[in-house]
Amino acid sequence: MLADDIKKAAEILQKGGLVAFPTETVYGLGGNAYSDDAVASIFAAKGRPQFNPLIVHVAFPEDAKEIVSFSDTAELLVKHFWPGPLTLVLPRKDTRISYLVSAGLDTVAVRMPSHPVAHALLAEAKVPIAAPSANMSGTLSPTSAADVKASLGSRIDMVLDGGDSEVGVESTVLDLTSPTPALLRAGGVTVEEIEKVLGTPLLKPAASHEQEEVNVPRSPGQLLSHYAPGLPVRINVLEPSSTEAFLAFGDSVGNATLNLSPSGDLKEAAANLFRFLRQLDVPEKYSGIAVAPIPHTGLGLAINDRLTRAAYPR
Ligand code: AMP
Ligand code: MG
Numbered sequence: 481m482l483a484d485d486i487k488k489a490a491e492i493l494q495k496g497g498l499v500a501f502p503t504e505t506v507y508g509l510g511g512n513a514y515s516d517d518a519v520a521s522i523f524a525a526k527g528r529p530q531f532n533p534l535i536v537h538v539a540f541p542e543d544a545k546e547i548v549s550f551s552d553t554a555e556l557l558v559k560h561f562w563p564g565p566l567t568l569v570l571p572r573k574d575t576r577i578s579y580l581v582s583a584g585l586d587t588v589a590v591r592m593p594s595h596p597v598a599h600a601l602l603a604e605a606k607v608p609i610a611a612p613s614a615n616m617s618g619t620l621s622p623t624s625a626a627d628v629k630a631s632l633g634s635r636i637d638m639v640l641d642g643g644d645s646e647v648g649v650e651s652t653v654l655d656l657t658s659p660t661p662a663l664l665r666a667g668g669v670t671v672e673e674i675e676k677v678l679g680t681p682l683l684k685p686a687a688s689h690e691q692e693e694v695n696v697p698r699s700p701g702q703l704l705s706h707y708a709p710g711l712p713v714r715i716n717v718l719e720p721s722s723t724e725a726f727l728a729f730g731d732s733v734g735n736a737t738l739n740l741s742p743s744g745d746l747k748e749a750a751a752n753l754f755r756f757l758r759q760l761d762v763p764e765k766y767s768g769i770a771v772a773p774i775p776h777t778g779l780g781l782a783i784n785d786r787l788t789r790a791a792y793p794r
Contacts, residue, residue, distance in 0.1 A: 498518070512609065513577050528612075561677075571657060590608075615627070721767070728772045740756060746777070
């Protein structure tokens with residue numbers, strides 16, 4: 481029975497497991513947004529070579545209001561388009577949301593899906609669910625449970641079958657953190673519909689987000705959504721200077737300020753990455769952040785991608 485499956489899926493999510501579930505746009509690969517470990521598992525399962533911020537899915541607008549600070553514009557848009565394929569990027573309010581979800585940013589993207597199975601699952605799980613599309617990185621977004629099984633198969637704990645997704649394109653993503661709402665990604669709700677409700681045009685930056693897979697920025701500052709520490713970052717460091725914070729990895733190094741994973745586990749390192757960078761980003765205490773070499777395999781690709789951007793001269 482579907483109701484039993486939903487209950488089982490909610491329990492898996494609460495325990496930190498991964499569940500693919502139907503939404504009206506595409507199937508999502510869900511994990512508990514409070515858990516760094518669950519979110520790291522999402523990236524590991526997708527084989528995504530980058531940490532892009534993920535959308536946090538909620539059952540009710542009230543849940544979103546606990547996660548982010550709503551503005552009048554957010555209220556207006558939610559009244560018109562939720563539940564539905566519209567994602568809003570707003571200032572983070574809830575510090576329990578994993579920083580890996582927001583790729584280190586002080587903003588969080590939230591959405592309330594309209595698919596009845598997604599809604600039932602989110603209501604039952606009672607925790608916010610981070611979910612990108614449920615496909616291997618670089619492959620087509622999945623619109624059926626069969627698509628998900630073919631792509632991610634045994635890499636996840638459960639696929640909740642809710643039939644085919646109706647929209648088939650991803651949600652529209654709007655950045656509401658500056659005075660003029662900006663389109664970050666075109667999607668299920670059209671620009672015209674949104675502008676009609678707002679009564680003003682959206683900002684449409686030339687470098688607005690496409691599918692994350694083709695999103696190769698030429699410099700780290702170019703993407704609106706890229707967190708970089710305020711302190712200078714050096715990577716592949718074996719010997720930090722006496723004034724630098726040292727972010728270590730593995731057990732071969734001494735004098736670590738923090739260690740991403742003493743046992744050399746890349747998933748643990750991914751789960752800790754943004755939280756630790758933020759903890760070390762203290763100009764009053766350190767002259768910079770030196771990071772030990774990270775193996776370039778598995779999640780190490782995404783970790784190194786992010787560190788390379790953070791270390792790019794500014
Ligand atoms: P996906 O998870 O594949 O549906 O993609 C999520 C989209 O939302 C990507 O384009 C992200 O860059 C964007 N996004 C999610 N969170 C944020 C955020 N905090 N700031 C800016 N963009 C975001
Ligand atoms: Mg995707």
